[in-house]
């Protein structure tokens with residue numbers, strides 16, 4: 001049985017009015033390139049989206065994860081958009097996430113974020129792709145816990161015999177790249193003690209415990225570690241499979257109802273609420289204090305390797321429902337509240353997590369003026 005792979009590869013290669021949003025021309029360029037790739041059978045279907053200043057390529061194919069041809073295609077799309085559109089127009093931060101010059105087999109470690117999921121298609125296979133801006137991969141930690149391990153979010157964990165057997169969480173230590181697998185519900189407390197430490201541990205994949213069927217895959221790139229210094233937000237993506245033995249679409253989306261605080265807002269240095277937004281209503285364009293951090297949700301069926309949406313490959317805009325207006329209002333209130341604290345922690349992130357800081361200079365300037373008080 002041929003397996004289908006969903007590859008989501010994204011990058012910020014420039015935007016208009018600062019870090020607000022890419023141009024239509026950039027998105028069109030990506031669509032043109034992916035349409036050519038589909039015609040020459042490199043991919044089966046595709047969709048191009050944007051959230052904040054990021055462009056994302058959702059591609060389906062039968063070549064498996066980490067495939068050089070697929071990664072090279074995405075790399076070339078971002079490189080060409082940078083050279084042919086962003087730079088000539090002097091767009092802001094043109095080519096920002098392209099950190100290396102020569103492609104060497106994979107886009108991992110080169111700047112773009114990647115989430116991929118290969119699976120054997122069921123009789124009917126719904127998926128959701130989430131894409132966030134102004135935050136880091138750890139933004140998914142609490143969300144994925146709620147979806148796959150919290151019975152107060154996901155009724156199926158209690159009611160559905162298949163979900164009742166639990167899930168296996170793969171957690172990555174971002175500092176050394178090692179992974180550990182933990183099974184819920186048995187190891188729930190161990191899992192929480194790791195994933196609560198958001199600047200170090202992130203959930204990279206989830207499998208259904210009963211049969212090891214892949215359930216979710218997240219991008220875990222940390223641009224800061226690639227470049228050796230902070231160079232931008234990681235703005236993660238996430239693929240989740242739904243229904244018939246996986247959490248229902250409604251259970252998956254419920255995890256976003258109460259916006260939680262994530263890091264990466266304004267200058268990559270602030271905590272803010274993750275606001276679920278509609279991409280159709282153009283709520284994916286950021287404005288308040290370069291945020292607040294936000295997430296879009298795109299729903300498809302996967303059918304014989306194709307993305308099937310509401311009209312062709314156009315995904316369901318899952319946060320368009322007016323129910324999410326309340327979450328957005330709540331997120332706005334939380335955002336205003338957090339901003340009332342200015343540069344005082346915990347509104348501002350820890351020193352090691354900051355994009356840049358003036359503290360060393362301030363300390364240098366004041367070094368002669370510090371007086372020892374302890375003998």
Ligand code: F6R
Nearest residue numbers: 018019134233265266267268290
């Ligand atoms: C970029 C971002 C922004 C920038 C800020 C300062 O994704 O989140 O908040 O960090 O606008 O940008 P520069 O330093 O480019 O002026």
Ligand code: MG
Nearest residue numbers: 012019053093
């Ligand atoms: Mg940018």
Ligand code: MG
Nearest residue numbers: 012053054235
């Ligand atoms: Mg971004």
